[in-house]
Amino acid sequence: MSSETKQILTTDGIPLEVSLKKAEKKNKIKAFLLVAPLLLFLIITYIFPIGEMFTRSIDDKMITNMLPKTFKEMESWDGQELPPEEVFSAFYYDYKALVEKQEHGKLGQRLNKEKNGFNSTTKRLFRNIKRKKIDESISIKEQIIKVHPNWNKVEYWQAIKRTAPPYTLAKYLKGMDMYYAPDGSIVQVDEDRRIHRILWLRTLEIAFFVTLFCFLMGYPIAHLLATLPMKYSNLLMICVLLPFWTSLLVRTASWMILLQQQGVVNDFFVMIGLVADDNRPEMMYNKVGTYVAMTQILLPFMVLPLYSVMKTISPSLMRAGKSLGGTPFVAFWKVYFPLTIPGIGAGCLLVFILAIGYYITPALVGGASGTLISNQIAFHMKQTLDWSFASAMGLMLLTGVLVIYWIYNKLVGVDNIKLG
């Protein structure tokens, strides 16, 4: 439109363009205001706390706050040989303040994680301070060294210096079975102590195979449900929907009953002569139990998206394929199967995402060899109370899930999630 054309005005005399923009803006605000309560609620109670998990996971301020003077003095220390008198005396006064606040124990424990032997070393110093054996008017360095020979070793002072930064990635490294060596480089823990890597791999393995089993079992029945006449398929659909709506714990409980050594499955195996009565296999508290129970529990999440895609495929396509000379198998493989790929993608990624973060079922039927990374997170949250480590592992898991979710979104689109 050229500038000479006369502007169209509304009845109020405002140019139409301005008026429309105003109305548009008003609508935008209206729409946003409707979303705002939930958005705000989620941001405050959910998104921020997840962010807080991040700060907690890298937080290492405890010692930084406990030894402020020491770290200030240590800035000018090169860390090659024993620190000068100033560092010793700063450490002495910091430690004395901690003793007064009764927080010296925490420092000892934390430093002990950095270097073995610190606990006893600091305890000795504590006793000397308590008995007022340290004379503040003469060289503190010499007196501290006399308290415990470790104070004369430069490695111990280096360990203290390493704890100076308020942030650390140590928890993430620990989650991958690595740690900071005394010289600050990253090394792997001994081979026989790499428990976390085993857990990550097992989590991936179980999630992968559960997804595969769900796919192999879900595809045929989704196909059957989509091709059967309505009145039969509705009836059979109950077999999928009833487990879907049933409590997870109920389903896990039923598997615990079925899979126990005197359970129905073992009874059946004995009956058909597969195993001897006195040699019933252990099917629970190991990987088998986890696989079987998780597959049954997650199967509806595979069937429902597959079904909703298959329902939209016209049966005449298969007939056309066959009439053009394809055998039923060829027609299926070349015509039907490609059309179901969106459903396969949705189902597989849904099941995989759910399986990778599974907690309850592995904890109940998994035993020691069937537990997953989630169980480890819960263990650190509830038993060891190492919340920063739990946060770090949680975020590592979350990153993995978000990557998968992102792929899911690219392939299928979040809006296409269908429920029931």
Added chain:
Amino acid sequence: MALPSYTETRYRIWHYVYLAICSFVFFFLIAPLFVIFPLSFNAEEFLVFSEGMKNLDPDAFSLRWYKDMVYGTKNPWGLAAKNSFIIAIFATIGSIILGTLAALGLSSRHMPYKGIIMATLISPMIVPLIISGVAIFFFMAKVGLAATHTGIVFAHIILGTPFVVITVTATLSGFDHSVTRAAASLGSNPVNTFMKITLPLILPGVISGGLFAFVTSFDEVVVVLFLAGLENTTIPIQMWTGLREQLSPTILAVATCLILLSTLILVTAELLRRRSERLRGINR
């Protein structure tokens, strides 16, 4: 799915193999639920089918575990059931209100940043529960809501709203907006329009979303495990403790009740879904 008469033998065989596979999978899906029924009427304390039960001896069956569930002195099921229902009902109401409002906003074509906001709103469904549990626990502990009903209700609203958002947005996708404009042109104010026109039309979606939210809350154990104190115990928590410590038949009695409840919910959800599909069919 009758086969045409000209089908070759090998396809005929394959067809029966296929039906056999399907039957096996359906059996695998549904059979575990039915183990629970008979065992919950077991007269003995063991979780195996006794000889008497196999012979259908009436003495081998009893209602003692149901009595134990209701009247048992040590059993916390009464408190747990009460808590579960209170928490689930409030969480459902909260989820429905917040979720429906958000879905209305999201379905407007004027909504800015739709993609990212939608992703944020349904994130609690995607993020593994254990992580949600840790994050929500940190928040509730900080604001002093840990081990309170309010805290658990909030947590379940977080987990339940995505379902409401998804189902209501789906219902609204087939919604004919000219009816609300018609109402407005006839002099109705927005609130009145919503109550009289929009809500009745999207109600099936709202209720089925609410059912999801209810079941999510009623069945949720991971987050509650972090949040609940002794006073806030719920049915899933009790089942979890029971399954970990000793599998008593009382749990099976509770499980049977839960299966009946889920059947009820399933029937309601199915009826609603059909109604919603019918309504949407008319709109199109």
